[in-house]
Amino acid sequence: MIRNSAAEMAAKLNTGEITSVELTQLHLDRIASVDTDVHAFLYVNNEGALAQAAEVDSKRAAGEKMSPLAGVPLALKDVMTQKGVPTTCGSKILEGWRPPYDSTVVTNLKKNGIVILGKTNMDEFAMGSSTENSAYGPTHNPWDLSRIPGGSGGGSSAALAAFEAPLAIGTDTGGSIRQPAAVTGTVGVKPTYGGVSRFGLVAFSSSLDQAGPCARTVLDAALLHEAIAGHDPKDSTSINAPVPQVVAAAKSGDVKGMKIGVVKELNGEGYQSGVRTRFEESLELLAAAGAEIVEVSAPNFEYALAAYYLIAPSECSSNLARFDAMRYGLRVGDVDGASAESVMNLTREVGFGREVKRRIILGTYALSSGYYDAYYGSAQKVRTLITQDFNKAFEKCDVMVSPTCPTTAFKIGEKSNDPIAMYLNDIATIPVNMAGIGGMSLPAGLAPEDGLPVGFQIMAPAMQDDRMYLVGAALEAALLSKWGAPLLSKIPALAGK
Amino acid sequence: MTSLSRDDVANLARLARIEMSDEELVNLSKEFTVILDAVARVQEVAGADVAPTSHPLPLRNVFRPDVVVASLTPEEALSGAPSQEESRFRVPQILGEE
Numbered sequence: 001m002i003r004n005s006a007a008e009m010a011a012k013l014n015t016g017e018i019t020s021v022e023l024t025q026l027h028l029d030r031i032a033s034v035d036t037d038v039h040a041f042l043y044v045n046n047e048g049a050l051a052q053a054a055e056v057d058s059k060r061a062a063g064e065k066m067s068p069l070a071g072v073p074l075a076l077k078d079v080m081t082q083k084g085v086p087t088t089c090g091s092k093i094l095e096g097w098r099p100p101y102d103s104t105v106v107t108n109l110k111k112n113g114i115v116i117l118g119k120t121n122m123d124e125f126a127m128g129s130s131t132e133n134s135a136y137g138p139t140h141n142p143w144d145l146s147r148i149p150g151g152s153g154g155g156s157s158a159a160l161a162a163f164e165a166p167l168a169i170g171t172d173t174g175g176s177i178r179q180p181a182a183v184t185g186t187v188g189v190k191p192t193y194g195g196v197s198r199f200g201l202v203a204f205s206s207s208l209d210q211a212g213p214c215a216r217t218v219l220d221a222a223l224l225h226e227a228i229a230g231h232d233p234k235d236s237t238s239i240n241a242p243v244p245q246v247v248a249a250a251k252s253g254d255v256k257g258m259k260i261g262v263v264k265e266l267n268g269e270g271y272q273s274g275v276r277t278r279f280e281e282s283l284e285l286l287a288a289a290g291a292e293i294v295e296v297s298a299p300n301f302e303y304a305l306a307a308y309y310l311i312a313p314s315e316c317s318s319n320l321a322r323f324d325a326m327r328y329g330l331r332v333g334d335v336d337g338a339s340a341e342s343v344m345n346l347t348r349e350v351g352f353g354r355e356v357k358r359r360i361i362l363g364t365y366a367l368s369s370g371y372y373d374a375y376y377g378s379a380q381k382v383r384t385l386i387t388q389d390f391n392k393a394f395e396k397c398d399v400m401v402s403p404t405c406p407t408t409a410f411k412i413g414e415k416s417n418d419p420i421a422m423y424l425n426d427i428a429t430i431p432v433n434m435a436g437i438g439g440m441s442l443p444a445g446l447a448p449e450d451g452l453p454v455g456f457q458i459m460a461p462a463m464q465d466d467r468m469y470l471v472g473a474a475l476e477a478a479l480l481s482k483w484g485a486p487l488l489s490k491i492p493a494l495a496g497k
Numbered sequence: 498m499t500s501l502s503r504d505d506v507a508n509l510a511r512l513a514r515i516e517m518s519d520e521e522l523v524n525l526s527k528e529f530t531v532i533l534d535a536v537a538r539v540q541e542v543a544g545a546d547v548a549p550t551s552h553p554l555p556l557r558n559v560f561r562p563d564v565v566v567a568s569l570t571p572e573e574a575l576s577g578a579p580s581q582e583e584s585r586f587r588v589p590q591i592l593g594e595e
Contacts, residue, residue: 100573193553207552236559306538317513326588328577340589349516357515361525364513378539380549385542387550419528420535436553
């Protein structure tokens, strides 16, 4: 049962083959069995999840009209507030904090009867590509426990691959939904910026952050996308327009006559050979499904990584100023006569990890007088050039595609002392965030040389998110008929308890 | 090549309100030489003719109706406070003594 898709689970809930309480308990049991090895969860809300499931069951029994995913369990990235449930963002500075309010994403999940199992591990404040930057220890990739599950949303992606949850919420600032999806053989979607409310998403880089669905199939991602998306007056950057028809697109998967643009600059040198093999194979399958493959060029993408590592730290240095030890979270050094400034200094020294400090200092520098134009100002200009590259390319194609990441999952500890090597993971995912458009990663198979999952990235113009689901569903169907079973059927069994 | 000295980093840490050990300051100043070198590439293409983008959406003055809605109670607002007194946040001394 736990290996079913969310849509299959929903169908069985509808026919009464299983109740939500039973389904939730199965997942809680699975978490209890395997999460000591995987460490996808920072907090498991046994009681809360079962209470929510019981409520859905009683509504269904009373004959109420149910949402498509009602009663299906989900794992929530620990960057999203849920009232009364610990929310740490993977940081010591928020240890023990129980937010007094629900994020809009959580409000929408509850409204749809989606059962929240608990909070998933992440790089501290979503800064990282491996989940090694969590103050609570790393998450392990279920494909190979000695490897990273991607980041920052490695807890959410690992929970899906370990069958601890069929659905998860992620957030994507530079690839934190898509890269974890790629290295765990799961599906992750970063919607158009403004498509899903950021209210209650603890901010890292406000002009880049976007919450989105994580799942094991394209249709499941679409169902979850529809459940959480839409305009929210509590987020002034939320788009006041109808949600793109993503579920219909995922059900159709018709790509006949669609033009798919292969980004010349996001392939070739620096990309692992097995990643390229799987990418080329996916292109052939899409062509066989009736799409036209064209080449597009985005010459400024090579500057995206540099611009990102100025813009995101700049915004984070401002956003993380809220952790001042005054109103919530950790407070250190509050002794008689200590000044507020010394309490802040000591609290932030103890409460923040190495990468967070590194980025706050970098951002403080990039925004400081005398350097602002050379760094932050220049990065903003690169952002314009990247958006122009996308606009020009989308004149020639309906979607753009690339490998999601240059390599498969690396070993835990392999890159943790080399920030630049770590940052290179996000080279293909960052341009999407810079332009505020949509991006999806779905599994393209295993790299022959190491047997680890490879991700295929689809990028669509703003508010045309349905196009990603059309192409994603087409590719998923073609690969499934080639493999005979979903990719995750090949994942090694976890020993469990 | 841009580089930041230990004292430069100490000044930034002071501005960012983060206490740092001498070892941390020295390490960061070394790392910054590499990181700044990598990110300075943006200057290669950031010509005077390119307009900056601060945000993906061209938004200006987003309004909502001015209506009273439910908000946090004082108890809820104070629920995460490290220290409180008489329904208020208790904070360390902010101004110097006169």
